[in-house]
Structures are given as structure tokens and as C-alpha cells.
Amino acid sequence: MLRKKEEQDREKPQRHLFRFPHMGMWTKLRPGIWNFLEKASKLYELHLYTMGNKYYATEMAKLLDPKGELFSGRVISRGDDGEPFDSDDRVPKSKDLEGVLGMESAVVIIDDSVRVWPHNKLNLIVVERYIYFPCSRRQFGLPGPSLLEIDHDERPEDGTLASSLAVIQRIHENFFAHQSLDEADVRNILASEQRKILAGCRIVFSRVFPVGEANPHMHPLWQTAEQFGAVCINQIDEQVTHVVANSLGTDKVLLR
Known part of the structure; x- marks a missing residue:
């Protein structure tokens, strides 16, 4: 082939x-x-x-x-x-x-x-x-x-x-476009561009982390979502726009 x-x-x-x-x-x-x-x-x-x-x-x-x-x-x-x-x-x-x-x-x-x-x-x-x-x-x-x-x-x-x-x-x-190139930094510009990607998204995770996880905000998926502009929360509410789940049958998915 x-x-x-x-x-x-x-x-x-x-x-x-x-x-x-x-x-x-x-x-x-x-x-x-x-x-x-x-x-x-x-x-x-x-x-x-x-x-x-x-x-x-x-x-x-x-x-x-x-x-x-x-x-x-x-x-x-x-x-x-x-x-x-x-x-x-x-x-x-x-x-x-x-x-x-x-x-x-x-x-x-x-x-x-x-x-x-x-x-x-x-x-x-x-x-x-x-x-x-x-x-x-x-x-x-x-x-x-x-x-x-x-x-x-x-x-x-x-x-x-x-x-x-x-x-x-x-x-x-x-x-x-910076007036002073001494102050320009691609790291800040890249971070700004990344935050636009999930801006306006409010995300709740379901069965993505182990049950009883004390620090879900330390999980790479949580941190990546925030890096790209999303707001991540633990419990579903009326403002949630996305549910990230490991299974279609979770309570949070059914609520949504």
C-alpha cells in the first residue's frame, strides 16, 4: 500500500x-x-x-x-x-x-x-x-x-x-503593533489568543475526575479549559453551557 x-x-x-x-x-x-x-x-x-x-x-x-x-x-x-x-x-x-x-x-x-x-x-x-x-x-x-x-x-x-x-x-x-517592542511578549499575546477560544463557556465535568477528588481544579483538563478562557465549576447550574462527561448516563448529563 x-x-x-x-x-x-x-x-x-x-x-x-x-x-x-x-x-x-x-x-x-x-x-x-x-x-x-x-x-x-x-x-x-x-x-x-x-x-x-x-x-x-x-x-x-x-x-x-x-x-x-x-x-x-x-x-x-x-x-x-x-x-x-x-x-x-x-x-x-x-x-x-x-x-x-x-x-x-x-x-x-x-x-x-x-x-x-x-x-x-x-x-x-x-x-x-x-x-x-x-x-x-x-x-x-x-x-x-x-x-x-x-x-x-x-x-x-x-x-x-x-x-x-x-x-x-x-x-x-x-x-x-506594540509601541515599544521592548515590552512586547509573544507569551502574553498567545495567552490572550487562547483565552478567546472558550470565552463565554461555562463547563461542568461529570465522572471525568475520581469520585471525591479534593482538588479538581488541579486536573489538566480543568486547567486547560481555564487556560483557553472557560469558567469551570463543580456543580451544574442554569448558566452551564457545556457538560464534559465520561458517560451519557451521569446525573449531570441527565440534568442538562
Whole structure:
């Protein structure tokens, strides 16, 4: 199936599916990647950051930026000791901005994991993980068929990268709208943009937390909802707009 897809992909002006026989792996680029990189590079100084080893990072940089104009050598990798890509016993489990030039107040990160950025969460735009291959779904313990198996994919015009591009364009515009760039901070701008997403939502959770949970406000779901502008409460009332439940038969769901 993959080889057939690769043959079809080769006929397109911009490929998305690639095989690296020397690394024993395939990679599938997210739809919209070329438009995203082209437009983002006009607003930002782009860095490529991967938890893979240096060899993998170099190959991906060649693939994404064959002319070397987008990243201009700004490629950061982990596992540079030459260990195989799938051997992560000595690869660090987190990323940081140590290799990125510039102030943290002017850095925007796009990643599919909060966990790997423990020190820079306020700079982070978290995107949905792109899982195309069946083995990737198994790796992350996800049930159901993969995008490859159902022959379906994100749409480049309104998929994850299109949405992310719109966000970083607004951040860039707001950053440079400050009268004093010394006071501008992308972390504040990003937080403001995030609060707009669930603004006006009043959320109650049902059977999401363990019964008798003393501090539900410390749960990641509660904190994430508040981060994106929602008001979270313990008991349902007339002003509740959303019930987040683990089951359709809970009392709070029936009340609503």
C-alpha cells in the first residue's frame, strides 16, 4: 500500500510521502506543510527542532528545505551520538530554547507535545498529533484504523497547519503593533489568543475526575479549559453551557 501511495505521490508537484531505505523508515508530511513554511518564513526566523539524532535531523531538513533557504542551518537535534533513530534510551526527554538565538519573549513554538517543553509552555502552540501510519497508532495506544488504512487525510486548506498559520500571523501582527517592542511578549499575546477560544463557556465535568477528588481544579483538563478562557465549576447550574462527561448516563448529563 505504501509503495503504491509513494508512486502516486511522485507525480504530484509537491510530494508528501517519502521512504528513507537507509534509515529503514517512511515519513509522511502533514498536508499544508509547504504553504505553512513559505508563509511562516516571511514572518519568523524558522528553526527545525527534533528529538531524533543528527542524521535524521539532517535528512528531514533536506526534505523540507532542499535549497537551505528556510532554516539556513538552524537545525537542532538530540541523540547526536549516532544512536539509531528508534533507540531512545539515551535521548533526552525534553526540549528547551538553549540552541535558539533570541529572547524567549519573541519565540513561538509549535509542537504536538506539551510534555517535552516543561520550561517553555507559555511559548507553545500545541497541535494535534499527526498520525498517518498504522504502527504510529499502535505506538500511542490508539484504537481504530490509521489515515493510511482508510485512505483519508487532513485538508491543506483548513487542516492543522492552516489553523496554526493563522494563529502565528495574528501573534506576529499583535507583537509588532506594540509601541515599544521592548515590552512586547509573544507569551502574553498567545495567552490572550487562547483565552478567546472558550470565552463565554461555562463547563461542568461529570465522572471525568475520581469520585471525591479534593482538588479538581488541579486536573489538566480543568486547567486547560481555564487556560483557553472557560469558567469551570463543580456543580451544574442554569448558566452551564457545556457538560464534559465520561458517560451519557451521569446525573449531570441527565440534568442538562
